Amino acid sequence: MADIRDTARVYGRVLRAQVRSQWQYRTSMVLEILGSMVVNGLDIATVFVLFSVTGALGGFTGTEVLLMAALSAASFTVADLVAGSADKLREYVRSGLFDSLLLRPLSALLQLAVITFALRRIGRAVQGVVLYIVALCVADIPWTVERALFAAIVPISGAVFFASLFIGGATVAFWWVESGEVANAFTYGGRDFTSYPSTMYGGWFRDLFTLGIGFGFVAYFPSLVLLGKPDPLGLPTAVAWGSPLVAVVAACVATAFWRFGVRHYRSTGS
Amino acid sequence: MARVQTALVAAGFRRYATYRQATFAGAFTNTVFGYLRCYILLSVAATAGGTMVGYDRSQLVSYVWLGQGLLAVVNSWTMLDLAERVRTGDVVADLLRPVDPLWTYLWTDIGRAAFAALTRFVVPLVVGAIAFGLYVPRSLLTYPLFVLSTLLAIVVCFACRYLIGLTAFWLLDIRGVMMFWVFVSGAASGLYFPLAVLPEWLSTVLWVATPFPSLLQAPLDIAVERGGTGHALLVCLGQVMWMVLLLLLCRWVQTRAVRKLVVQGG
Numbered sequence: 278m279a280d281i282r283d284t285a286r287v288y289g290r291v292l293r294a295q296v297r298s299q300w301q302y303r304t305s306m307v308l309e310i311l312g313s314m315v316v317n318g319l320d321i322a323t324v325f326v327l328f329s330v331t332g333a334l335g336g337f338t339g340t341e342v343l344l345m346a347a348l349s350a351a352s353f354t355v356a357d358l359v360a361g362s363a364d365k366l367r368e369y370v371r372s373g374l375f376d377s378l379l380l381r382p383l384s385a386l387l388q389l390a391v392i393t394f395a396l397r398r399i400g401r402a403v404q405g406v407v408l409y410i411v412a413l414c415v416a417d418i419p420w421t422v423e424r425a426l427f428a429a430i431v432p433i434s435g436a437v438f439f440a441s442l443f444i445g446g447a448t449v450a451f452w453w454v455e456s457g458e459v460a461n462a463f464t465y466g467g468r469d470f471t472s473y474p475s476t477m478y479g480g481w482f483r484d485l486f487t488l489g490i491g492f493g494f495v496a497y498f499p500s501l502v503l504l505g506k507p508d509p510l511g512l513p514t515a516v517a518w519g520s521p522l523v524a525v526v527a528a529c530v531a532t533a534f535w536r537f538g539v540r541h542y543r544s545t546g547s
Numbered sequence: 548m549a550r551v552q553t554a555l556v557a558a559g560f561r562r563y564a565t566y567r568q569a570t571f572a573g574a575f576t577n578t579v580f581g582y583l584r585c586y587i588l589l590s591v592a593a594t595a596g597g598t599m600v601g602y603d604r605s606q607l608v609s610y611v612w613l614g615q616g617l618l619a620v621v622n623s624w625t626m627l628d629l630a631e632r633v634r635t636g637d638v639v640a641d642l643l644r645p646v647d648p649l650w651t652y653l654w655t656d657i658g659r660a661a662f663a664a665l666t667r668f669v670v671p672l673v674v675g676a677i678a679f680g681l682y683v684p685r686s687l688l689t690y691p692l693f694v695l696s697t698l699l700a701i702v703v704c705f706a707c708r709y710l711i712g713l714t715a716f717w718l719l720d721i722r723g724v725m726m727f728w729v730f731v732s733g734a735a736s737g738l739y740f741p742l743a744v745l746p747e748w749l750s751t752v753l754w755v756a757t758p759f760p761s762l763l764q765a766p767l768d769i770a771v772e773r774g775g776t777g778h779a780l781l782v783c784l785g786q787v788m789w790m791v792l793l794l795l796l797c798r799w800v801q802t803r804a805v806r807k808l809v810v811q812g813g
Contacts, residue, residue: 308723316730323739327587330744331594458572462579469583477590482582 287383291391299396310400317354317401321346321408324472335474340416341504342474347405347412349471349496352435354398354405360440362393363447364457370450373545386444386535406432419505427518431499434524435471438495441524441531442467448531451538463490471496476509488512494523551646552654559658570662573619574670581615581671585679588740600743606771609682612675613770614738614763617697619667620660621704621762623732627652629712630721639810649797653705660701682771689772692779696766699786703761706793707732713797716804737764758789 300306324346328334334342366389369375378385378392409432418424446460467490470478475487475497487493487510498517501508508517563570588607592599602610618624629652632638641648675681684690711728715721733739736759742750754760765786769779 305720305723309726312723312726316726319730319734323734326744327591327740330591330599333594335590336594453568455566455568456572458569458576462576466576466579466583469580473587478583478586479589482586 284383288387288391291388292394295391295394296396306397309397313397314400314404317350317404320468320472321350335476336509337474337476340412341500341506344412344416344503345474345496345500346472347409348432348435348500349468351405351409351432352471352495353439353468354402355432355436356439356443358395358398358402359436360390360443361398362395363389363443364450364460365389365393366447367450367454367457370542371454371545375542376544379539379542385539386532413503416504418503424503424505427499428503430521431503434521435495435499437524438491438527439464439467441527445531445534448535448538451542467492467495483510491523491527494520552650555646555651555654556658556661559655560662561658562655563659563662570666574667577615577619577667577671578674581612581675582678584615584739585611585675589679600741601773602741602743602771605680605682606773608675608679609771610741610767612671612679612681614767615671615675616668617700617763617766618738620663620697621700622656622660622663623704623708623736623762624729626721626725627656627705627708627712629709630715633712633715634719636810638808642805642808649709649794649801652709653702656705657701664697684770684772686772686776688776689769689779692776692783693766693770696769696779696783696786699783699790700762700766702790703758703786703793704732706790706797707758707762709797710793710800713800713804716807732759732762735759736762737767741767754785758793761786761789 324334324342325339328339328342332339337345366375369378369389375385378388381388413428418428442464443460446456446464449456449460467486470486470492475483475493478486487497493512494517498508498512499520502514502517502520507514585608588599588611589604592602592604592607597603599607629638629648632641638648641651644651672681707728711721711724714724718724735742735753735757742753742760742764745753765782768774769782772779
């Protein structure tokens, strides 16, 4: 137990040092935090620009679409705060700097997370969570104890899901350094995908992204559970309640993949 | 002089032709986003009764997939090396050369765009054509007009990015400016949705007062023949105006920036 506390203290120190150093350029930092909040707000606005054409998206009303978009935003921004810098890994692999992480008696993954922590992302994360709370208040939800618990868990499980994607995408850099853009298709692409109801998509693309990769379990299925609506696509409600389990599976897969990647890491040799 | 320009264009082409993995990765990502945006717009159109603000199904398909392809050709999201070279001081070497850096960067960027047109433009287009079926222009004149408009879009976008790069002379760190640019140039250029979806006053302001529609919306509207040949020529004329205006602005800002530049060391 004391061991864990010591280790946590080390990570805490590194994290504090990062925050302190980034906070030195105060004006730039404040501007970046505000700027990223504006950008994030405009992302949600994009959903509603398309919503405004017909007054519905994929058969859902305004507050329902808002709930999905907000849940997606909360999940993504929190994951981005915690693991969004994972793509820095390719710089570490390219330069051979990753060696230094392996030499220390701490988890390489957690070290990478705290060393590349970007304070400027905090504004967006707070904004995402606030927006989700607002969406919960305005949406027409038949509240029960289970639903309240579920509402508290799903943004966390969504964040875990996106964080797994960030880590999985970054891990590819162990074999393929220029892979950044492929990971973007699933991280940023996933954010865009989950901002809209899955009913809007069609064909194999919908099945692959909603069920195959599991993006449906970030915002679409949880929102249906909260709203007490059956899935127009025919997934049983019981499965939709299992959204947090999907996040656990994703986290396990991402961690296993990361370990596999680290074992295959060959330094630059210089 | 023509030899210098050819050499610079070829250099830009060759430089990007060596990034084969990145080219593949980029085309893959553009394709995924193509599916995403295509389904979203088609779903909106289906709810609205088949057309969306005047775009029918095949026009929307073309709009999305050409947009995904053009994104890499126009390349609004990758910044020029300029800002980094200003920060490190390497820009001195650029200024010492007999060709103005503005033109050096422009010709190299055109070489880059040519490579992107052969690779990253083609991939999403083929996928879109197979999976959804593209809009076939009725008039043959549309093809040369589209090429012209795309060329103008490349230069306009280059000038915008060059201006952002020049701000490094004052700011050193262009991350903040870049962030705003990435979002605004995406939304206001028509990448996420056709600008006609916006309230009329807003889309008019964007068309008249900003260069953003010149980046994507202009060539895309020409490709799907929105408004006929006369309208297309007008759109191209607008692009020419922005091109001239922005290049002049680049010259002016660069003169001021160079006057401010202090080279340390010896």
